[in-house]
Amino acid sequence: MVWLFVLKNLSLKKNEKEILRDINVAFDAGKVYAILGTNGAGKSSLAYVLMGVNDYKPTSGKILLDGEDITDLSVTERAKRGITLLWQEPVRFQGLSVEQYLTLGGKIRASRDELESILESVGLSGKLYLHRMVDGLLSGGERKRVELASVLLLKPRYAILDEPDSGIDIMSLSMIEKVMEHIVKGNGSVILITHREEIARIAHEAYLLCNGSILAHGSPDKIIEYYKNKCDNCSHANLPAVEEVKI
Amino acid sequence: MISIVDQKKEFELLKKAYEKAGGDASKFLDKRVASLIISGNKVIGLNGLNGVEIQPEQIQDGVKAKMLIKKDTVLTTPIHICTGFLEKHGLQRVIFEIEVQENAQVKFVAHCTFPWAEQFTHDALAIVHVGKNAKMYYADEHYHSNTGSIHLKTTTRATVEEGGVFINNFTLTKTRIGKLHLDASVELHTNAKADLSVKVKASKTDEVAIREKLNLFGDYASGIAKTTVIALDQSKARVVNEAYGVGAYSKGHIKCEEVTKGEGVDVSTIPVLKVLNELAELTHEASIGRVNANQLQTLMAKGLTEEEATELIIKGLIG
Numbered sequence: 001m002v003w004l005f006v007l008k009n010l011s012l013k014k015n016e017k018e019i020l021r022d023i024n025v026a027f028d029a030g031k032v033y034a035i036l037g038t039n040g041a042g043k044s045s046l047a048y049v050l051m052g053v054n055d056y057k058p059t060s061g062k063i064l065l066d067g068e069d070i071t072d073l074s075v076t077e078r079a080k081r082g083i084t085l086l087w088q089e090p091v092r093f094q095g096l097s098v099e100q101y102l103t104l105g106g107k108i109r110a111s112r113d114e115l116e117s118i119l120e121s122v123g124l125s126g127k128l129y130l131h132r133m134v135d136g137l138l139s140g141g142e143r144k145r146v147e148l149a150s151v152l153l154l155k156p157r158y159a160i161l162d163e164p165d166s167g168i169d170i171m172s173l174s175m176i177e178k179v180m181e182h183i184v185k186g187n188g189s190v191i192l193i194t195h196r197e198e199i200a201r202i203a204h205e206a207y208l209l210c211n212g213s214i215l216a217h218g219s220p221d222k223i224i225e226y227y228k229n230k231c232d233n234c235s236h237a238n239l240p241a242v243e244e245v246k247i
Numbered sequence: 248m249i250s251i252v253d254q255k256k257e258f259e260l261l262k263k264a265y266e267k268a269g270g271d272a273s274k275f276l277d278k279r280v281a282s283l284i285i286s287g288n289k290v291i292g293l294n295g296l297n298g299v300e301i302q303p304e305q306i307q308d309g310v311k312a313k314m315l316i317k318k319d320t321v322l323t324t325p326i327h328i329c330t331g332f333l334e335k336h337g338l339q340r341v342i343f344e345i346e347v348q349e350n351a352q353v354k355f356v357a358h359c360t361f362p363w364a365e366q367f368t369h370d371a372l373a374i375v376h377v378g379k380n381a382k383m384y385y386a387d388e389h390y391h392s393n394t395g396s397i398h399l400k401t402t403t404r405a406t407v408e409e410g411g412v413f414i415n416n417f418t419l420t421k422t423r424i425g426k427l428h429l430d431a432s433v434e435l436h437t438n439a440k441a442d443l444s445v446k447v448k449a450s451k452t453d454e455v456a457i458r459e460k461l462n463l464f465g466d467y468a469s470g471i472a473k474t475t476v477i478a479l480d481q482s483k484a485r486v487v488n489e490a491y492g493v494g495a496y497s498k499g500h501i502k503c504e505e506v507t508k509g510e511g512v513d514v515s516t517i518p519v520l521k522v523l524n525e526l527a528e529l530t531h532e533a534s535i536g537r538v539n540a541n542q543l544q545t546l547m548a549k550g551l552t553e554e555e556a557t558e559l560i561i562k563g564l565i566g
Binding site: 051053054074075076078079080083084085087090091093094095096100104105152156207 | 282504539540541542544545546547548549550551553555558559560562563564565566
């Protein structure tokens, strides 16, 4: 069976403002896709639309997974089909230990050894962190690592990682790369939202998002190069991109 | 006068109810552990230890007990207290006068269990004195019948002397509440510390009224009063957290978190902060309303339904 996650002519309006415009993308299995774009380009909105987050229902267009129209499915239903989202700013949970959080209160069966090993793979000591609370006492970086561990444990088909590197020191970028490699090894795909070229380079394909439109699609090196040269000094900031750039 | 046979039977019944409430009844038979077991208006178990004096007396509809933790006594195992009522109807009054003398350290684990009560009032008063540099921790967990007709009135008046520490945790999350009136007030002297915490889960037509008060009288006294209420269905909750900064450099923080789920819930919180010394510092935080949407979405993006996600979030909040 061919796995395919497709957005077809997808648009999103919020408060009369166009956030996403006629997006057409397809994500295959076992690959990393980078979505690059400046602040306000619509990257996080795209992530929320893919996950089906409340208030991010497309105004038009379709989302298809393996041919099934999942546009109207809830977050939970999409998660059950193997889609998950790592939030840019993961929320805190008072009174829940890392162990409870990772196993969703015991719903996911995993041995202590397995949990510890997953935490080690995101740079946290399993023994120390399993009993820590997922509350405000964790630093932003620690919280992000716990979230990455959670994504690994879920073994998703499509992991949407919204700026997984934010709040994490540059020395730890290789850890994020390893997490993505691990997902891909399991034939899952990563939809990586970032504006950091170092991390985008690991992708197999890249999309450039500009003012809610896909401006370009191609190899990460070319998209990054374009992004570096053109997007920093953008001539049409806050204006809709009218045509696709040929790279 | 209660016969030995009746007492044994009562103890067995209470033991079962106590274990159902999450208590470890084996502690009551362990002579190395200080304990007090009250059933109705009778004391059916009592064990003291070196440095600990427990003097119970029967009063009308209840029991009054004086507990003394002598100077410099440091207890390594908690004092276990079980207060039970095994009838369906009635009134139980409990008065505890607890004195923790200078430099003593003690932890109380108290379980109140009323497994079959229907029309029942439990009226508890704790008068606590924590001496200079002494530490006292009191964990009070309640287990009620599910009739929702129990009326629980619990009052705490604590005084903490210089350098002393008082930690008081009240929990009623496993069963229906009925009606709860909780009133806890602590006076803190120089360098004294207090941590008052209440966690309750109200459902159906339960009614909750909570008042926690920090009187920061001494210089450098500090305290925190936290209330967590999960209000479901048509339950009602009123929370008032108060802090008064009198001592120089005293610090107080009050926090109220009320999570609602149910069309008929009726909840409110009122923070009262009053500074009577320009060097005192008081803060408060409060949240009231539905389960945090971002928390819900985060858990749902891992495959939990909204119901399951709500349950897990609430589990974290009330422990």
